[in-house]
Amino acid sequence: MRHNILPEFQNFLISRQLVPEKNVPFYANWVGKFLSFLNLNRNIKEKSTLPAFIEQLKNQGNVKDWQLKQVEAAVKLYKEHFLG
Numbered sequence: 001m002r003h004n005i006l007p008e009f010q011n012f013l014i015s016r017q018l019v020p021e022k023n024v025p026f027y028a029n030w031v032g033k034f035l036s037f038l039n040l041n042r043n044i045k046e047k048s049t050l051p052a053f054i055e056q057l058k059n060q061g062n063v064k065d066w067q068l069k070q071v072e073a074a075v076k077l078y079k080e081h082f083l084g
Helices: 007-015 021-040 046-060 065-082
Strands: none
Touching (some): 007 021, 007 065, 021 065, 046 065
8 A cells, every 4th residue: 555655766665676565655654754854954964864863753752663773774765776
């Protein structure tokens, strides 16, 4: 089941079988949240954006450690493979 969040990224993940298809919407959702975070925090240096986003999620207290790892993997796939 795919969502409308970043459909091109979702298709990219599926076509290259980079993550299990059932996880694709979650990866897209995390990247969407990361992009929103970037828009609200334009003053953060590029190298610090992912650590700052992960720190914000940790501070919310409702994100599990495995989800933080999924966030990191999703954003790296987006930045290094999809955009790169």
